[in-house]
Amino acid sequence: MLYVKKELLQVLKKEFKDKVRELPVFRGESTVEVDKEILIPFMGFLKHDERFKMDMLVDLTAVDYPGRKPRFVVVYHLRSIPLKHNLRVKCWAENDEVPTVIELWRAADWLEREVYEMFGVRFTGRELRKLLLPQKYPYYPLRKDFPLEGKETPCEVWDWE
Amino acid sequence: MGVREGVFLTKLEELINWGRKGSLWPLAFATACCGIEMMAAAASRYDFDRFGVIFRNTPRQCDLLIMCGTISRKMGPIIKRLWEQMPDPKWAIAIGSCAISGNIFQTYSTLRGLDCIVPVDVYVPGCAPKPEAFYEALILLKKKIKRDRPIIVGGEEECST
């Protein structure tokens, strides 16, 4: 799979100075890490700039590292259909909150809802509702400290709503 | 409310049982993978129509619930409601490992089998069972219905196996 070349990543570093860090390339895939404060301008730059033109949000997910503070990292996979390159962007969720990218890519709508219900990461700037689990479910299943068999929940939680 | 045995009544019972087992009308209801095998069982090569089985879309007109697929906890109350909407006499067949015991999905959001919510008459093991296993289930159910005693008092204990 074609990922953004090293020279183009230098453009990002020049534009956003030290708030963007490049992570080591593994199996040909380039990844950048971004601070939460400049996430929206950064994503807007990637979408509209002529050298990047990332018009498709392929996937949005999160990973849980319980030993670290902040605990969750939100991972975005971006793609450019005309230029055919991809990029992975990571953003650590300080205070378990991350700004929403729904204004740029509508694909983020249901994907952010799923990350919210599975991990508990809030996305500021939009309304959040659970997607796959019932609205009254009290836990966040994909966290590492939640057991596989689940915890006791009263029957009313699973009722028709 | 006792009705004593006699030749006329036993023959009447046989007639009633023959009518019931010759025209079992199941609910067209499939959750997951086994539903595809049910569709294949109702389609060209393995034709269910020659057994008198016509799939109906509303539970008010059915007398058989064929449960195909994994049962999630969110789906549990809905299956219970469908079961309650079906008029008596009614039977239930649990198809596949997921409907018997939950299969490999022993997680926080699955029910461990259909008999948590509904009294099951026939269990069909397999993942997914071939349509020939569906035939076996149907024939076993017909044999069970043949042993039924709908009119004669005290008959319920006999068909409890």
Add this chain to the structure above:
Amino acid sequence: MEREKADLILNMGPQHPSTHGVLRLVLELKGEKIVNSDAIIGYVHRGVEKLAEHRKYMQILPVFDRVDYVSANTNELGFVLAVEKLLGIEDKIPRRAQFLRVIMAELTRISSHLIWLGTHALELGAMSVFLYAFREREMILDLFEEIAGGRLHTGYMRIGGVAADATERFIEELGKFLEVFPEKLNEYETLLTENRIWLSRTKGVGVINKETAINWGITGPTLRAAGCDYDVRKYYPYCVYDELDFKVPVYQNGDVYDRYRVRMDEMRESVKIIKQCLEKMPEGPVQIEDTTIILPPKEEVYNTMVGLIQHFELVIHGITPPKGEVYAAVEGPRGELGYYIVSDGSNKPYRLRIRPPSLINIAILPELLKGHYVADVISIIGSLDPLMGEVDR
């Protein structure tokens, strides 16, 4: 924008003959037109991503058969490609295994599109097409049973190759199937493509244009019916797709009728691909030589010490990829199926994410249904072809 007031709130519940599984739609109607709608999913949520963190790499492979249950081989192929990329052994897979993988993936694509055709036509009233499509699908399932042992859940792919070689009978039956199938496709087209009722129920309904589709992240036949030629097999080829000659059908209108045409043309292209594979497939092994990744053959296990120890290690401990993360994608019948694996160096994945094409394709439903009639809902859902096992995982 002002929300129009609705007269009636209608629930198309999880149990419905035409919602392709357990999809629940709450429709707000004014007369017969829909003013607002909401899609509620999660009725087959099985927690597969959580389950994958507690199983070794080889143990979770059969679970992915059951996620997208009509295209089992494509799911497994995606996972196997991701793990092979993580291990760094992508170019060591034998050629014969790559061709067999492509053959199975394309047969799966035809089988999935036949189910789509049968159920879509059945819901719109053409019941004979359902019976014909399933008759052809039984031929493909016989082929699967011959080579892999299972009709629906085959379990054929392995990390480092495939499970077993193709038998003589498989090649013979496959040849017969490829001769018979294109005429059957012509039969279906005669029944549907110029049919007045079909045209009036599908032309101009559910239009999604190219920019909207890309913004919503839609991939697969829905995107190709809207005018964009994105197909993972052409943009980022995997296995031996770069050596094969095939076209990607693209149409311009983006309505239900065009999606139907795209999938019918894709079935013809798949037949062409399989024919080329049968001609070009070389003789040779079907599994990688390295027995620290794949189980050694049974003669070695029973007769040599090394074979026994390696078998034991693999079954009890499993493979341990290096630390890192990868994303690999394949072109499933519904769109781009991607796997994002984060490995921490142990024998279980730290995080495994499935990028479900059906979930992202139906996210557009609440927007798309506004202004349509209730009867169009059936056409639109059928044409987007969601599979609820993949949506909910």
